Amino acid sequence: MKNDIFRYIALVCVALTFAVQGHARTATDFFKAAPEGQIALLTAPTRLDMIDYFDFGSDHDSKNALNGQARLTRVSDTDIAFVVDSDIDMQLVVLPAKNDTILALVTTIHSPVADSSIEFFDSSWNRLKRTPFAMPAYKDWLTAEGKRDLTSVEMYLPFISVKASFEPDGRRLTLENMAGEYLDEEDYKKVKDLIVPQKKYDVSAGRFVLK
Numbered sequence: 001m002k003n004d005i006f007r008y009i010a011l012v013c014v015a016l017t018f019a020v021q022g023h024a025r026t027a028t029d030f031f032k033a034a035p036e037g038q039i040a041l042l043t044a045p046t047r048l049d050m051i052d053y054f055d056f057g058s059d060h061d062s063k064n065a066l067n068g069q070a071r072l073t074r075v076s077d078t079d080i081a082f083v084v085d086s087d088i089d090m091q092l093v094v095l096p097a098k099n100d101t102i103l104a105l106v107t108t109i110h111s112p113v114a115d116s117s118i119e120f121f122d123s124s125w126n127r128l129k130r131t132p133f134a135m136p137a138y139k140d141w142l143t144a145e146g147k148r149d150l151t152s153v154e155m156y157l158p159f160i161s162v163k164a165s166f167e168p169d170g171r172r173l174t175l176e177n178m179a180g181e182y183l184d185e186e187d188y189k190k191v192k193d194l195i196v197p198q199k200k201y202d203v204s205a206g207r208f209v210l211k
Contacts, residue, residue, distance in 0.1 A: 025094065025101060025123070026077045026078075026094070027075070027076065027077065027078055027079050027080040027092055027093065027094050028051060028075060028080055030092060030094065030103055030123070030125075031047055031051070031080050031082075031092055032044070032047060032048065032051070033125070034047070034092075034125055035125050038125055039084070039090065039092075039105070040084055040088065040090075040107070041064040041065045041066060041068070041070070041084050041085060041088075042064055042065070042070060042084060043065060046062050046063065046064060046065075046070060049062040050062045050070060050071060050072050050082065051072065051075075053071065053072070054071070054072040054075060059071070064084060064085055066085070068084075068085040068086060069083070069085070069086065070082065070083055070084050070085065071083050073089075074168065076168045076169075077094075078093060078094045078168060078169050078170045079091060079092065079093045079094070079166060079168045079169075079170060080092045087109060087110045087111060087112075088107065088108070088109055088110070089107075089108045089110070090105065090106060090107050090108070091104075091105075091106040091108075091165065091166060092104070092105050092106075093105075093106070093166045093170045094170055095132075095170045095203055095206065096170060096171060096203065096204060096205060096206070097205060097206040098205045098206060100122050100123055101122065101123040102120060102121070102122065102128070102132065102206055103120065103121040103122070103123070103125070104118055104119070104120055104166060104170070105118070105119045105120075105121065106118050106164050106165065106166065107119075108163060108164065108165075112182075113161045113178045113181045113182045114161065114163040114176075114178055114181075115161040115162065115163070115178070116135075116162055116163050116164035116165075116175075117135070117164075118133065118135065118164055120132060120133070132206050132207065132208060133173070133201070133208040135162060135164075135175070136162075136175070136199060138159075138160055140196075140199075141160050141162075141177055141195050141196050142194060142195055142196065143193070143194055143195065143196060145193070145194055146191075146194030146195055149194060152190075152194075153191055153194050153195070156183065156187045156190050156191050157179055157183065157187075157191050157195065160177060160178075160179060160195075161177075161178040161179070161181075161182065162175050162176065162177060162178065163175070163176040163178055164176075166203075170203060171202065171203050171204065172200060172201065172202055172203060173200070173201040173203055173208065174198065174199070174200050174201075175198065175199040175200075175201075176197070176198050177195060177196060177197050177198060179191065179195060180192075180197075
């Protein structure tokens with residue numbers, strides 16, 4: 001009888017372990033588990049408050065570390081999007097990968113035009129030593145004609161701001177060239193046909209393939 005009880009307890013413990021492990025792989029749980037300081041301006045208690053407000057359907061903002069307003073804007077099993085401050089948006093995405101889970105953290109700063117960066121981590125929030133993706137360089141945003149006339153393009157477009165966003169399932173990354181948002185109309189007309197407006201990547205097994 002004792003052996004049956006011990007066996008039952010052991011089975012329950014194993015089941016609970018698998019349940020917890022499975023649950024911990026959602027974007028929300030990775031958001032909760034992020035080390036202090038990893039997600040700018042959001043302490044662990046603040047992140048929990050943001051989740052509670054979102055779960056209850058409230059549009060109430062939480063206070064970030066600088067007393068600014070923070071809130072969640074979208075939650076799914078594989079992604080969580082949130083406002084960190086009045087000019088900072090972020091997205092945490094659980095990417096499909098062969099082995100360990102890959103977390104992508106997108107930070108978009110509106111200054112005033114959106115400009116994004118992407119960081120990659122493993123499931124324990126360790127920064128990946130080998131990044132699976134790097135943002136395109138300046139020349140990657142030029143058409144063949146633009147590359148031939150690089151000097152003219154740089155005259156009107158000294159830098160390129162790029163907005164990045166993942167589909168909620170993490171299987172596609174879209175990069176938007178924001179030149180049209182900060183150049184005046186006349187200057188934009190001069191470079192419009194010399195630059196690439198958008199890039200899309202399919203994401204599979206930790207690999208990014210340009211479409």
